[in-house]
Each structure stands twice: as structure tokens, then as C-alpha cells.
Amino acid sequence: MKGAKAKIGLIGAGWMGRHHACNIIKNNAAELFAVADVEEKNINRLQKETGWEGRIFTNYEALLDSEVEAVIIASPNASHEKMSVSAAKAGKHIYCEKPMAISPEGCRNVRDAVRKRGVKYLIGYHRRLNPLYQYAHQLLVDGKLGNLFMVESDYLHHIPGDWDIWSWLGKEKIAGSLFHAGSGHNVDLIRFFGGDIMEVSCMKGTFMPRKEQVETEDTAVAIFRFKNGAIGKVQFCVGPILPFQFNFRLYGTKGSVLNNKVWLDAIPRFADTGHENDFIELPATWIPDNVQGGISEPWDKLMNHFVDMLVKGTPSINDVDSAFQTSIACFAAMESARRKKSITLKEMMG
Numbered sequence: 001m002k003g004a005k006a007k008i009g010l011i012g013a014g015w016m017g018r019h020h021a022c023n024i025i026k027n028n029a030a031e032l033f034a035v036a037d038v039e040e041k042n043i044n045r046l047q048k049e050t051g052w053e054g055r056i057f058t059n060y061e062a063l064l065d066s067e068v069e070a071v072i073i074a075s076p077n078a079s080h081e082k083m084s085v086s087a088a089k090a091g092k093h094i095y096c097e098k099p100m101a102i103s104p105e106g107c108r109n110v111r112d113a114v115r116k117r118g119v120k121y122l123i124g125y126h127r128r129l130n131p132l133y134q135y136a137h138q139l140l141v142d143g144k145l146g147n148l149f150m151v152e153s154d155y156l157h158h159i160p161g162d163w164d165i166w167s168w169l170g171k172e173k174i175a176g177s178l179f180h181a182g183s184g185h186n187v188d189l190i191r192f193f194g195g196d197i198m199e200v201s202c203m204k205g206t207f208m209p210r211k212e213q214v215e216t217e218d219t220a221v222a223i224f225r226f227k228n229g230a231i232g233k234v235q236f237c238v239g240p241i242l243p244f245q246f247n248f249r250l251y252g253t254k255g256s257v258l259n260n261k262v263w264l265d266a267i268p269r270f271a272d273t274g275h276e277n278d279f280i281e282l283p284a285t286w287i288p289d290n291v292q293g294g295i296s297e298p299w300d301k302l303m304n305h306f307v308d309m310l311v312k313g314t315p316s317i318n319d320v321d322s323a324f325q326t327s328i329a330c331f332a333a334m335e336s337a338r339r340k341k342s343i344t345l346k347e348m349m350g
């Protein structure tokens, strides 16, 4: 029906789910029709914080049986596969929080179910829409950076011990690989610039002392070879004594980008004496901080894009095939660290 709002259901009313709920409530083309959470108190908290009223469920299957046309999946990682497959089978469009699933088979199941039913899919890697990366991407597309030959991104996140997410984040059966959970963002970002990945080498370990130890890894460095020959690097650490850092560095034959600073050989000629320190400085407030939302962490923009996919038919900027490629690259990195050899994505995909 023309002008009707997209009826959206939220599964998981935790930290991320509450952000998403606020962004749907603010969007005039969408309606937060229902919320499901196994903990009713978490839905009550969402209601209290936002004033939202609507249908509530304590199991997601009942939400899928309701009139919602699309779902946002923001529950712990291990549930993403089952929920995505069930949603696709029920013909509901999907915004799924990262990671897509916690095993290569799980990701394949999601991809196949989404393709089979033809539902729309968007993975929750919001940083592609951060203005720094949009700016750098446009420079690359316009040829101003020349040929990209290396791109790097770091995820260094202390994650304070009292955050709710630690109730499950360290447990492999619920969270899967912590590298995939955290640095999936970085792998997605370097793919945004470098394209598809062919091969990965990685080292990983667990170093930071904690009350409840992380069962997978809290530190990793992965080196990627893109299909076009360029090199990528992702550095991951959960627990360092540092505020959140999400760094980005890109090197092309005509220019480089280091977070919010851009050097181009064209403006002015970098090689001319006296101009080595000339660069374009973009606002430092655009650098991701993982807290504020809005311009540096554009969860709202990605959610608005999802609503546009539903109401305007806008194609997904990060569909199920793209999400699959990012996830498989993350699994390949972990496999490389385990087997102490470089792994091709072809091997991982079987």
C-alpha cells in the first residue's frame, strides 16, 4: 500500500537492539511493530527509555508469525543463523547484526535461505557509511588516490568488564570467534576499498587477564591478499589499556589516507620541496568512537538505508553475498592461525 509504513520487528532488546529501536522510531517511513526478547525486563527497559508501545513477545518465532514484514536481529551471535534462516523462510526481510553466523556452514545456510526465498538482507556493518570512509572511497573511485596497493584497519577495544555483553561475549558457543565479532567490521571496511579477498595469513593469541577468560582469541593480526593483488592488514585486540581505537590507513599510488588526514600528490604537488606537510584534514569527530552513534558511528544511516530498501526498493549496500565474503575471510584468518599457514578463501568455501 502506497505511503504505508514498513512494519519492523526487533529481536533482541539489548544495547544494540535499543539503538536500533530508537532509529526505527525516528524514521517516518517505518513502524517498530513488535519486539521479542527472552528477557521481558529488557523489553520493559526499551519501553521505558523510548516510550514505545507495541506488541511484545518472549520468543522470536511468535514475532515471525506476526504481521512484520522485516526483522532486525540483535541477539547474541550464535542465534543469528537460526533466526535469519527462519526469518527468510517466513518471507521476512532481514537486517542482521554482525556476525552473519558463527561458522562457515552457518553463513552458507543463511546465504542459501535468503537467496532461495529472495528476501532482502543487510548486514550490520555500519562503518561503510561513516563520512571518512565515504570520502576516501569517493577519492578512490574518482582516481585521485591512484591504484590502491595497501589498506589497513585496527580494532583496539578495551570493552569494560562491567558491560552486559560480557555475559556471553567470551564464550565460544554463543559468540563464536571474537576476531570475527569485532574485526569483522575491519575486514568489511578493507573489502569496501580492496574488493574481494583471495588469501589470508594470521597469528592470534589470548593475552589479557580477565575474571572469565575469552575462549577464542583476544588478539590477532591478519594479512590479506585481495583478488586485484593489493594487500590488506587487520589488527585486532580486545582488552588493551586504551580508549577505543578504530584506525584506518589506505595507500594508493597517488595518495594516502591516515584516519582523518589525506595526502594527495595533486594538492599541492606533494613532491615539491616545502609541501611534504600539506594535507587535507577532515573533522576528527568523524573517527569512530563506538559510543556516540550519529556521524562517527552511523547506525542510524544504516537503519535508514534498510528502511529505504523496504519502502523504496533501494538495493542493499551490503547484501547476503557480501556479508558471506566478509565472514569467510574472517574464518579463513582463524583457520590460518590454527594451521600456521596461509589459507585461500577457495579452500574455506569448499
Ligand SMILES: NC(=O)c1ccc[n+]([C@@H]2O[C@H](COP(=O)([O-])OP(=O)(O)OC[C@H]3O[C@@H](n4cnc5c(N)ncnc54)[C@H](O)[C@@H]3O)[C@@H](O)[C@H]2O)c1
Binding pocket: 011, 012, 013, 014, 015, 016, 017, 036, 037, 038, 039, 042, 059, 060, 074, 075, 076, 077, 079, 097, 098, 099, 124, 125, 126, 164, 165, 181
Ligand atoms: N554493529 C555494531 O557496531 C555492534 C555493536 C555492539 C553489538 N553488536 C551486535 O549486536 C548483537 C547484540 O549485542 P548487544 O551488545 O546488544 O548484546 P546484549 O547482551 O546487550 O543484548 C542481547 C539481547 O538479546 C536478548 N536475547 C538473547 N537470546 C535471545 C533470543 N533467543 N531471542 C530473543 N532475544 C534474545 C538478550 O536477552 C539481550 O536483551 C550481537 O550480535 C553483537 O555482535 C553490534
